[in-house]
Amino acid sequence: MKNTRREFIFSVSMLAASSAFPVHAFAFNKSKKLKVALVGTGVRGITFWGKRLLDEYSEILEFVGLSDINPSRLEYGKQYIGATCPTFASFEEMVSITKPDLVIVTTKDSTHHEFIIKGLEMGCDVLTEKPLTVDEVKCQQILDAEKASNKNLIVGFNYRWSPYATKIKELIANKTIGNLVSVDFNWYLNTYHGASYFRRWHGEMESSGSLWVHKATHHFDLLNWWIDSEPNEVFAYGDLEFYGKNGPFRGKNCRTCGHKTECAFYWDINKDEFSKKLYADHEHEDGYIRDNCLFREDINIYDKMSAQVKYTDNTILNYSLTTYSPFEGWRVAFNGTEGRIEAWLDIPYYEKTSIEEAEKHANEMAQNGEEIVAKKPIVIHKLWQEFETVQVDMEESGHGGGDKRLQDKIFVNPKVPDPYGRTAGIRDGAMSILIGIAARKSIQSGTPINISELTDLRPQERRS
Structure with a gap:
């Protein structure tokens, strides 16, 4: 068109x-x-x-x-x-x-x-x-x-636009479980994708703001959108206990390391043609090393994170991010006055999959080629009733089909109304990072952090 x-x-x-x-x-x-x-x-x-x-x-x-x-x-x-x-x-x-x-x-x-x-x-x-x-x-x-x-x-938030995330939004907005009371959200990065952040500049607080900001901004934006409120107060815990100085040995980078045969995290960038052509072939220009050691001592971000967030509408969020899980996936549960919604993606105990962990991130980031379509369940359990399962068509490439839908909205269907309110502006961008920034400051101070103390934005009870 x-x-x-x-x-x-x-x-x-x-x-x-x-x-x-x-x-x-x-x-x-x-x-x-x-x-x-x-x-x-x-x-x-x-x-x-x-x-x-x-x-x-x-x-x-x-x-x-x-x-x-x-x-x-x-x-x-x-x-x-x-x-x-x-x-x-x-x-x-x-x-x-x-x-x-x-x-x-x-x-x-x-x-x-x-x-x-x-x-x-x-x-x-x-x-x-x-x-x-x-x-x-x-x-x-x-x-x-x-x-x-x-x-x-x-x-450029894209997760909102995946069919799976949109179905969750629809169920909550339609009061399927009554008024929302609390949310439990757990994200698991595997030892392939999770480790990649610690190889790069993302492992340095001054460059990425930690994964509280770089990675979790995706998650907090989803949550703000699903909950349809804005965060008011954050209390968090976090530490660096696996990567960085905690490693059993270290080297300059994977290519030159003397521990290649004994390190389970060894990654040969020269066998990844795209990464080699994009990064390794040009590192002499600016010194950006893409296959840095995961256990170098200048890593100073957290590798385990947990936060409790109180929203302005009084919804409570319990959030955690794991960076060295055996598998990559996430799960969320919404508790309401009339029931509970449970949703998850890529949890191996809940679904059979033949995709290796190393392939998951490649499929998520893929922009071209054949799309993988699958049915994914969402469980609705109302008070005093049997649970029911809703099956959602989902594409496993391009952030669950979110990438192309975001760009199509901008370039192809800008005038078509969106009943789910998936478009994200500057306030959405600010509110998503402010949760992560507040979590980081809470860890450092040992106290809860009020969002309103960070910028001149004042949290609203309803996003809309």
């Missing part, structure tokens, strides 16, 4: 809308393609926000510039995307010369705020990968910049 540039810009304004900030009007010439510039040519940038955009929506958009601090990776990223635009070492130069309508930010988490703010100040709408940023100071700077501009900022 062919779309117009005006319709795309309209969809950006709808995604950016929130109760805290006004929606701005757009009036671009619809006969021209939307001009897009991308900063950050890592895996998420060149795949989901790069190659997939060009492959699926080239009738209505064009890349006018790519930017990265690593020149050879930048050229590889351009080749992988299939773009013909110029490349830039300087973000400001790229924006000044190419004058994009939309800037997409997919850099290291701790630098998101720099490019978001610069993009807004230079007259561009901005779309950023999650998380919005890594701490409350940078979050406030972004909020101030968005309010001061006549442009909009949106956060």
Whole structure:
């Protein structure tokens, strides 16, 4: 279905809308393609926000510039995307010369705020990968910049758009179990995917804000959306007890390590063709090592995390994140005044699967190729009744089908009303990271943290 540039810009304004900030009007010439510039040519940038955009929506958009601090990776990223635009070492130069309508930010988490703010100040709408940023100071700077501009900022949340997550939202919104009282949510990262965070810059607090922010922002956004309220207070525990200095041995990185034969976590990046071409072949430019040792002593984030969150509507959330589980998956339970909903994905005890743990993340991140479709159960158990099971069609690629649905909403069906309210704006991005930031501060202080003390946002009882 062919779309117009005006319709795309309209969809950006709808995604950016929130109760805290006004929606701005757009009036671009619809006969021209939307001009897009991308900063950050890592895996998420060149795949989901790069190659997939060009492959699926080239009738209505064009890349006018790519930017990265690593020149050879930048050229590889351009080749992988299939773009013909110029490349830039300087973000400001790229924006000044190419004058994009939309800037997409997919850099290291701790630098998101720099490019978001610069993009807004230079007259561009901005779309950023999650998380919005890594701490409350940078979050406030972004909020101030968005309010001061006549442009909009949106956060690329995709989990909301999977059919499975949407069905959960529908059941809760329809009061299937009455009024929501409490939620239990457990996320398990396996020893393949979970370990990968500790190999990278994500293992350093100053770069990622810890997995409380980088990873859990996905989960907290889902929960805020499902619960339909905003967090008020957070108390958390966390520690580093498995990775980092706790390891039995360590080396410079996997390729040069003398413990290859005895380390269960040994990973040969040279056998992963995509990772080698995207990272290892260009590490001489900026020193970014993709296969760092999991047990290096400068890892300072938490590898076990648990939090209790009180929402403004008095719903209580119990949350945990495990980073070295034998399997990858999650489960959630919603307790209401009239019953309980239980949902889960990829728990091996509940379903038979032939997919190896190492393949799960690849399927989740896949943007092209054949989609895997399966039926996934949700259990509804009302008070004094037998439980019933609802079967949901779900795609196991592209974040459960969420990736393509998010982009289709922006580029193909912007005017179609969404009864589930899946579009996420700047307030959603802020509220998701503020839970993680508060959890981190609670661990450090040993006290509960009020969300309202972190920025000038005041939690609302109802998101809508």
